[in-house]
Amino acid sequence: MILLTKNNKVSRFFVNYGGIENSRKYISQHYGENTTLVARKVLIMDDFSMRDLGEDANNCVLTGITRILSYYLNRSDEMVDSEIIYDLVKENAVRKGYRRNKGLGFCRISSVMKRCAEIYGIASRKTRSVYCIRIFKTIMKQIDMQNPLLMNISFGYYRDHTVTIAGYEIYEKKGRFWGKKRYPIVLVYDGWKKTLMGIDYHKLRVPVSVTRISD
Numbered sequence: 001m002i003l004l005t006k007n008n009k010v011s012r013f014f015v016n017y018g019g020i021e022n023s024r025k026y027i028s029q030h031y032g033e034n035t036t037l038v039a040r041k042v043l044i045m046d047d048f049s050m051r052d053l054g055e056d057a058n059n060c061v062l063t064g065i066t067r068i069l070s071y072y073l074n075r076s077d078e079m080v081d082s083e084i085i086y087d088l089v090k091e092n093a094v095r096k097g098y099r100r101n102k103g104l105g106f107c108r109i110s111s112v113m114k115r116c117a118e119i120y121g122i123a124s125r126k127t128r129s130v131y132c133i134r135i136f137k138t139i140m141k142q143i144d145m146q147n148p149l150l151m152n153i154s155f156g157y158y159r160d161h162t163v164t165i166a167g168y169e170i171y172e173k174k175g176r177f178w179g180k181k182r183y184p185i186v187l188v189y190d191g192w193k194k195t196l197m198g199i200d201y202h203k204l205r206v207p208v209s210v211t212r213i214s215d
């Protein structure tokens with residue numbers, strides 16, 4: 001459920017979840033200094049930005065699909081220039097409705113990714129999209145299986161934007177009067193910057209769609 005303020009604006013709790021450049025510093029500032037990093041997993045992916053691939057407007061989905069396809073091709077030792085992959089993704093996205101003024105709808109992401117994966121010989125894998133709120137277990141499972149994901153977000157810091165999930169971190173804090181509390185951070189390439197950015201999962205209580213290629 002999305003909480004609104006008296007002015008019918010989305011609560012800040014659902015807005016200030018992203019753009020975290022230093023997760024350790026962020027966790028200490030927001031949840032206390034007595035926190036410990038207990039788990040971390042990051043996939044090695046290309047760090048290009050949306051602008052690196054072209055001047056197209058609203059190309060976050062195209063950039064994310066390109067990043068994921070490049071990841072699988074690199075793992076199979078088939079090196080393909082990211083700009084070439086991007087051109088193929090854009091061509092297929094246009095066929096599915098991509099326009100500079102509105103981008104590509106989340107319901108079309110899976111079909112574009114599937115088609116491009118087939119062209120590059122990744123047809124043995126399945127492409128799936130899930131629309132939900134509670135997704136961290138899915139993120140952990142897929143990252144542990146070496147599968148990056150695309151996440152399309154409806155509200156807040158990444159409103160109407162798609163990011164590539166490349167990893168996760170889990171911080172833990174022991175309370176004096178309670179047991180352990182965990183604070184998950186989702187690590188993403190948001191396409192705006194070339195560095196990994198963090199998302200505070202506890203504050204990400206907004207509808208998202210997640211698309212992945214998996215065995």
